[in-house]
Amino acid sequence: MVQFKKEEKEKHLYEYEITIEEEKVQEKLENIYKEASLRVAVPGFRKGKAPRAILKGHLNQNFIKDELARSLVPDALSEVIKEEKLTLFGEPDIDLVTVDEVQPLVFKALILEKPQTTLANLEDIEIRKHKVVIRDSDVDKEIEGIQKSRGTWKEKEDLPAETGDMVKVKIDDKEYAVMAGFAESESVLSRAVIGLKKSETGKFRPQETEVGKPAEEMEFTVTEVMRKEIPELNEEFLTQLNPELKTIDELRLKTRESLEKWAEDLVQIRMEKEAVAVLAKKSEIAVPSVLVDHEAKHQIDHFIEHIKKDGMTLERYMEITNTDFESIEKDFRKQALWQLKKMFVLQEYADKNSISVGEEEMKEELGRIAQRAGKEVEDVKQILEKNNKMDDLMDQKLQQKLILDILQKVKVKEMEEPLNIDQWKALEDPEEEMME
Secondary structure (H helix, E strand, O other): OEEEEEEEEEOOEEEEEEEEOHHHHHHHHHHHHHHHHOOOOOOOOOOOOOOHHHHHOOOOHHHHHHHHHHHHHHHHHHHHHHHHOOOEOOOOEEEEEEOOOOOOEEEEEEEEEOOOEEOOOHHHOEEEEOOEOOOHHHHHHHHHHHHHHOOEEEEOOOOOOOOOOEEEEEEOOEEEEEEOOOOOOOOOHHHHOOOOOOOOEEEEOOOOOEOOEOOOOEEEEEEEEEEEEOOOOOHHHHHHHOOOOOOHHHHHHHHHHHHHHHHHHHHHHHHHHHHHHHHHHHOEEOOOHHHHHHHHHHHHHHHHHHHHHOOOOHHHHHHHHOOOHHHHHHHHHHHHHHHHHHHHHHHHHHHHOOOOOOHHHHHHHHHHHHHHHOOOHHHHHHHHHHOOOHHHHHHHHHHHHHHHHHHHHOEEEEOOOOEOHHHHHHOOOHHHHHHO
16 A cells, blocks of 8 residues: 655646555565575575575665665556556656665656547538649649759850759869759858859858858869750650650640649648648647657757758857747747647547557558568568567558548538649648647
8 A cells, every 4th residue: 555645737747756655665675685685695694594684784775775666666656546547648757755674665756647638529620622723834844844854964065154053063182063053152162153164263161060160261173064954855755754655745644634633632631631630729638848848859859950961050040040049949849739739639539439450451551561662561561570660650550540530520611713733832731720
């Protein structure tokens, strides 16, 4: 039997001070010393026969305390959780207060209870279904993109570099390739090469690597300037692209069909996203701030690592974007709160509607992955298990099932006014809309 005191730190976050009676401590100590006596050699005594007072002098007292805590705390915590009928989210933080051989054992447990979620009624949720039309100009642009993707880089003879050219430069005997003109600052290399010809030299100042310490100016030599040559849209190009294509009209028709399918997929994805976003917005849940803090910190750390890979410090980023850390943190906290709310809402929806992913469904999913990868199912399974990705795959499959189930139950409003691709791209993201 344990005793405990409870303090609510915030909604769903509790600190329990739990006391294990001294009698239980003594009982456990007896077992610990008995087991230790069988392992520890005490001069003058056979193993298991040394008196406790003498044996104690041959044992590390931290070991005794650790064993006491290890053997008593989990059961005591489980007893409190059961008595309080708590549904935990994550593992409790344990802080040992008193661990002594002649006193009750006292520890504190910071427990985060899974937040209660009240789901909105799906019948009260309405989402929009847009229609995206494909224009002739969209087809033209797509074909131009296909042509550019099949272009080849050719050296420009005695001509200066222009925006879009590929320029090779030598810096300290090392060669680099940059795309001319694509940069945020006049000082960086991709801007510095514009207007220079092969064999000409220039200077640039790399972005600073330390706060308040500009990098030194560096000199470079242009070794090659190249411009991409775009193939003509003719019979030869069609044959290389697809031997079954005979005319440009056929290419345009195939391209239009592809774009229309792409547009349909975009509409479907947006509907799914909007359905979940509206459900999360209208459902009631109080997400503990400690969870938001943790998730926001994780996202900020990830963001800092990401910009570091691009050679930029957080300080430099804030300077370029004219922002401060407080604003960045506020934005990430907003994102973190939203992501957590969506997660809890989907979990509650799964529990309430008894939606899960069965063994057969996982086998089918593994089969599809194996077929796409050209591998055996067992090989795919082993790879996923080796990289600890099986749970991720199951979570993805579950989320797909949840979203499709939600989408079938909400009201769908067909939007009368069709949108072209430019208008579609200008639409506000449904999640951003719900986060406001």
